[in-house]
Amino acid sequence: MTLEDKLISATPEQYGNCHCEHMLEQYKLYVEMMDRISHRRQTANGFGLSINTALLGIVGLVAARCTPTQLFVMVIVIAVAGVLMCYAWYRLVRSYRDLNTAKFKVIHAIEARLPISPYAAEWVAVGEGKNAKLYKPFSHIEMWIPRIFMLAYFVAGVYSVVMLIVQSTQGAAATP
Numbered sequence: 001m002t003l004e005d006k007l008i009s010a011t012p013e014q015y016g017n018c019h020c021e022h023m024l025e026q027y028k029l030y031v032e033m034m035d036r037i038s039h040r041r042q043t044a045n046g047f048g049l050s051i052n053t054a055l056l057g058i059v060g061l062v063a064a065r066c067t068p069t070q071l072f073v074m075v076i077v078i079a080v081a082g083v084l085m086c087y088a089w090y091r092l093v094r095s096y097r098d099l100n101t102a103k104f105k106v107i108h109a110i111e112a113r114l115p116i117s118p119y120a121a122e123w124v125a126v127g128e129g130k131n132a133k134l135y136k137p138f139s140h141i142e143m144w145i146p147r148i149f150m151l152a153y154f155v156a157g158v159y160s161v162v163m164l165i166v167q168s169t170q171g172a173a174a175t176p
Contacts, residue, residue: 041096048089079157090146097139
C-alpha cells in the first residue's frame with residue numbers, strides 16, 4: 001500500500017460537500033503537529049545539553065575535594081553515565097528527525113491536492129538537501145553534538161583508567 005493510498009480515505013464524491021474545507025483544516029492541524037514535534041526536539045536538545053553541563057559541573061565541583069584515586073574513579077563513572085546519556089540523546093534526535101521526514105512526505109502528498117504547495121516549493125528552493133551550500137539540515141548538525149560529548153566522555157574515561165593504572169603501579173613500586 002502506498003502513502004497516497006493511506007492518505008486518501010475518501011474521494012470528494014464519497015466524502016460530500018465539505019471535502020475541500022475539511023482537507024484544508026486537517027492539513028493545517030497536521031502542519032501544527034509537525035511544528036510541535038520540532039519544538040519537542042528542541043526541548044530534548046536543551047535537556048541533553050543541561051544533563052551534560054551538570055555532569056561536567058559535578059566533576060569540577062568535587063575535583064578539588066577528592067584524592068587522585070577518587071577523582072579518577074568518579075570521572076570513569078561520570079564518563080560511563082555521560083556516554084549512555086549521549087547515546088540516548090543521539091537516538092532521540094534521530095527519532096525526531098525520522099518522524100519529521102515522514103511528516104514532510106505526508107505534507108507534500110497533501111499539498112499535491114491543494115492549490116499551492118509551499119513546503120514542496122521550499123524544498124526545491126533549497127536544492128532538496130543535496131547542496132550543503134544552499135541548505136544543511138539542522139538535524140544533521142545537531143546529531144554531532146551528542147557524538148562530540150560521547151567522544152569527550154570516552155577519552156576522559158580512558159584517560160582516567162590509564163591514570164588509575166599508572167598510579168597503582170607507581171604506588172606498588174614505591175612500597176618495599
